[in-house]
Amino acid sequence: MTARILVVDDVLANVKLLEARLSAEYFDVITALSGAEALTICERAQCDIVLLDVMMPDMDGFEVCRRLKSNPKTHHIPVVMVTALDQASDRVRGLEAGADDFLTKPVSDIALVARVRSLVRLKLMTDELRMRAVTSREIGIENPVLESIADTGRGGRVLLIDDRESSWDRIAGMLSAEHTVDVEPDPAEALFRAADGEYDIVVVSLALQSFDGLRLCSQLRSLDRTRNVPVLAVADADEESARLNRGLEIGVNDYVFRPIDRNELLARARTQVRKKRFTERLRDNVQLSIEAAITDALTGLHNRRYMETHVSTLVEQAIARGKPLAVLVLDIDFFKAINDTHGHDGGDDVLREFAMRLRKSIRGIDLACRFGGEEFVVVMPDTDLGVAAKVAERLRRRIASEPFLIHATGKTVEVTISVGLAGLGGPDDNPTKVLKRADEALYRAKRDGRNRVVAAAA
Incomplete structure (x- = not known):
């Protein structure tokens, strides 16, 4: 797994040292000698991760990080602060500026590579979602990055896994200042609780007395329901670096070391909660874009694209199983007159109400779609022509029995529909033929006076 790493430091010797170490691990390294140069490179989307020195003239690393994390174009880029400052207050300041991690000089090669690879995995996981989010914005779905920039990372749900009461009592007390905290002292129950709890972060003590803390972390990663929940490990000060890097x-x-600094713990928890929420917003955004691609925005029914894709599957399944299938093509009578009289907003009111009545008249397994304009299609699996005719007639009466309200004027309009239906023929039948027969039946219904159901000849 490789990536393009931006190394930012005003001391050329430091830049060259990090460049050599990362290049040896086959990372693509680019460099910047100032904060302003780094901001330009990041805004041009020329890097995947930033290794950022803190002590720089003109613009220090804290300010560079703040600007990166407040810019929608660079908000998603992981930032690792590389600093000689080793006080908890310095780490908190960096975390509050938006840093994703810290490396203390002199930098250990093992720690450097482990942190970079960990953040590369995170970056790759979100990049595909971000690309889809761009497409979503083009079709009018809200940009999730703007919400994420404003997110404080507070108010999360935390599961603390620790089997020493003195330890969990202290940690829970710290976290409770900003989050809702549940404590699980039994590692054997922790997985089930994490899977069922919809937590924003899981805090795991690596000093569990009865279980290997890292094994518990790996199990959390192996389950579908906890795979994307951030894990914050609590390690003893003398914990082996190789074990932490393995984590x-x-x-x-x-991870955070004991003795735990309260502000650092809260800052790291906020960072992980923000990341989780950002990823969830991206996933929700993708789901909305998928729904928008297959759903008619006005009526909430499936659109023509979805129907054309899925009707073939339904027909093939019916033929393979030797089951009946019926197709209804419905058209609102004299819809142009409704638009001319009540305007397009009035016509939209009629279409929305019609879609609602249509849904209530069919089964959950039936496929209802807006084919275009005032024309609709219903595909009914496991339904013969006789039953389909009864459903169509019931729907026709339901539409005609109660006037449709025009919301802008408070007036009502009488609406009727014409319906053509066709059943699946022999094993050589196909969706195009079935739809054509139903459409021809609809034409006959309209020709014969509208407000009627006509079945295609067998």
């Missing part, structure tokens, strides 16, 4: 490799997102 990063198996999916631990971050």
Whole structure:
């Protein structure tokens, strides 16, 4: 797994040292000697991760990080602060500026590579979602990045897994200042609780007395329902660096050392909660874009594209199983006159109400679609022509029995429909033929006076 790493430091010797270490691991390295240069490179989307020195003239690393994280174009780029400052207050300041991680000089090669690889995995996971989010914005769906920039990372649901009461009591007390905290002292129950709890972050003590904390972290990563929940490990000060780096490799997102600094713990938890919410917004955004691609925005029914894709599957399944299938093509009578009299907004009111009545008249397994304009199609699996005719007639009466309200004027309009239906023929039948027969039946219904149901000849 490789990536393009931006190394930012005003001391050329430091830049060259990090460049050599990363290049040896086959990362593509680019460099910048100032914060302003780094901001330009990032805004041009020329890097995947930033290794950022803190102490720089003109613009320090904290300010560079703040600007990166407040810009929608660069908000998603992971930032690792590389600093000689090792006080908890310095780490908190960096985390509050938006930093994703820290490396303290002199930088360990093992720690450097482990952190970079961990963040590369996170970056790759979100990049595909971000690309889809761009497409979503083009069709009018809200940009999730703007919400994420404003997110404080507070108010999350935290599961704390720790089997020492003195330890969990202290950690829970710290986290409760900003989050809702549940404590699970039994590692054997922790997986089930994490899977069922819809948590924003799981905090795991690596000093569990009865279980390997890292193994628990790996199990959290292996379950579908907890795979995307951030894991924050709590490690003893003398924890082996190789073990911590192993934790990063198996999916631990971050860790904090004992004795725990309250502000640092809260800052790291906020960072992970923000990341989770950002990823969830991206996923929700993708789901909305998928729904928009297959749903008619006005009526909420499936659109023609969806129907054309799925009607073939339904017909093939019916033929293979030797089951009946019926297709209804429906058209609102004299719809142009409704538009001319009540305007297009009035016509939209009629279409929405018609779609609602249509849904209530068919089964959940039936496929209802807006074919275009005032024409609709219903595909009914496991339904013979006789039953389909009864459903169509019931729908016709339901439409004609109650006037449709025009919301802007408070007036009502009488609406009727014409329906053509066709059943599946022999094993050589196909969707095009069935739809054509139903459409021809609809034409006969309209020709014979409208407000009627006509079945295609067998």
